[in-house]
Amino acid sequence: MINKIAFFIDEIFKLIIIFFISLIFFRATNLSLGLSLLLSSIVTIILCVIFYIIRTKRLTKKQLSLAQLKEIDKLKDQFSYGSQIEIRNYLKKLFNAEKNYKNELTIDNKDTIILYNFDNKVLDCEEIKRIYRENKNRKIHKIIILCNSYSLDCKNLIKNFQKIKYEIIDISELYVKYILPEHSMPNFAIETIPKEKFNFNTFKKYAFSRHKSKTYFLCGLVLLFSSYFVPLRIYYLIFSALMFISSLLCIILNTKKVNI
Secondary structure (H helix, E strand, O other): OHHHHHHHHHHHHHHHHHHHHHHHHHHHOOOOHHHHHHHHHHHHHHHHHHHHHHHHHHHOOOOOOHHHHHHHHHHHHHHHHEOHHHHHHHHHHHOOOEEOOOOOEEEOOOOEEEEEEOOOOOEOHHHHHHHHHHHOOOOOOEEEEEEOOEOHHHHHHHOOOOOOEEEEEOHHHHHHHHHHHHOOOOOOOEOOOOOOOOOHHHHHHHHOOHHHHHHHHHHHHHHHHHOOOOOOHHHHHHHHHHHHHHHHHHHHOOOOOOOO
């Protein structure tokens, strides 16, 4: 639920930026405010449809049906609250893996290690850095990390790692790339699924994550420049200031030093 809210917030910011860029352009051509608003709305809708089509094609090579999306949601619960022994045995069979002396799952003649962390809803950079520190001196080629979901920061972080190649796979990617072709859905015994609590820390994690700083900053710039072309300038300046403050909070609340 929270992931969906964060996704829609990102999409709304994109639409706002597109709308105001269009509005600034049409107002700069000396069109009336009403006509500028109409044309900006049309441009926003057209670009929204184009972006949706592109994003849909990039998500998966196959169009997932509603039933398959429900299976992915079920998978998240299975891996998050299922028996650790059952999860390990299932992954061992799915990847045709073996166990090494550390009781880790390995493939490609023990040249690739499969690690997994389904305890957290979203894999964070701290966990990635911990895995890196523990394995940086090992003579292996690749580490695959399985998780429920991960942030863009994690993808950017693993690009800086050398010597060992890292790959992060979330539940959706695991389903499309491995489970769906094998037609092998797990059936783990799970206990009662706890209800997700929405508190300030959860809100802060999703609303003020580091990678949203640029989004807020760009939105603030758009609102700032828009104030010179549209009426009610004071409101645009107020919301522009709020966007800049949000961008600053994203940086201030995520100022932990990265120690690799």
